[in-house]
Amino acid sequence: MSYLDNIRTFVRVFELGSMSAAARDQRISPAVASSRISQLESHLDVRLFIRTTRSLQPTEQGRIFYEGACRVIEAVEAAEAGVSDITDNPRGSLFVAAPLGIGRRFVAPTLPSFKKEYPEVDVRLRLSDRKIDLTAEGLDVAFFLGNPEDSNLKMRKITTCERVVCASPSYISRRGHPMSGAELVAKKHDCLALRFPGAPEFQWELMTEDGPKRYAVEGPFESDDGDVLTAWALDGQGVILKPMFEVAEHLRSGALVPVAEDTPPLPVQLVCLYAHRRHQDPKTRLFIDFMAAKMSAALKEC
Structure with missing residues (x-):
């Protein structure tokens, strides 16, 4: 798995433009992130990034490798999703964001019941009323009040809020x-x-x-x-x-x-946003279905 870990770290460094940001995203130290990139460069015998004290920019080889690396990760995730689907035992971590009001009132109180039903899935919840970039922040799911502008994301409508x-x-x-x-x-x-x-x-x-x-x-x-x-x-x-x-x-x-x-x-829509490449992941689909049903019912009681 070490080579795949190196590829995952490379993709997050490329997307976030920062070694330290990618390390935080992957819950590793900056030293480990840097070591993974160095191992990858040594294996490929190319430089993937140009590093200075103030910036980190991908090389031409790095930009080319990024496209292939994304396909590798998507293929692995699809394979893992297929196995989880067959075993009916979804597992892993879900990174979820929600506005403060929605998150405090509906998402956070519902998570324990989701965890009870799917004990192998861990949920990392981030609450903020600011605009969220699903891809750049490494999120699987984001709840959103309003009309989303990003057409690259898939959307599941939960309800309409007066x-x-x-x-x-x-x-x-x-x-x-x-x-x-x-x-x-x-x-x-x-x-x-x-x-x-x-x-x-x-x-x-x-x-x-x-x-x-x-x-x-x-x-x-x-x-x-x-x-x-x-x-x-x-x-x-x-x-x-x-x-x-x-x-x-x-x-x-x-x-x-x-x-x-x-x-x-x-009125505004309450929707759930998720990336196209995640649509076959059973834990993402199960989470969205579970939360949509619970939140829709709770909102009707308000």
Whole structure:
């Protein structure tokens, strides 16, 4: 397996552009990653990367070898998947990402029951509201709220999530009850933004009589954690646009109140994304089927 391990490490170094990043991804030390690349170069009798103190760039031979290396890994994974399918005993690790709200409320609580049913599969869960690059980050599955842009990924729709614009009664008593997106902008309401490094210009897309329209709302606070925005809204600090499931209990209790009712937000899809080359992997397919059924049922109860 050592030669295959060397190839796997080479592929991750090539894709991530960093020896240390590839080492972290593969849960090995940078020294081991470097040694594997050196062994591969010695075996092939070529240089695969040009190394300097500040950068690491693939050579022409490295770029050629990468294409073949990917095919080798895909072939091995397909063979392993076939064996697992026959034995009905999926095993290995799954690297999964999810937005914070979805991950905390639905993914994380469901994982123990998945592990109980498939004890040989380990799940490595990463939660973040930032945009995820499935391939570059070595993920098998990513849950996503919205309309995915990457056409190179396969998508499994789980459900449609309604959304709501809302604020606390204390905020409304202080600033008034905005009835539309135009009023949010014109009266400079404090809109709380979900932002992260590299995020596009902040706008809310709301439905008007003339169809969807984007409003460039503004506010004093922003965060890359959606639950932080909810806490600020509950504290009377501003207006939020949230999936209904994240604020349903606060709406029922009256701690938050719908606003901008004349221009409601469009619903968003909750989907599961996975790479084309993973579609025959039984543990990936079983995980997606299991989580889709559990999450869809849980969301209907919100």
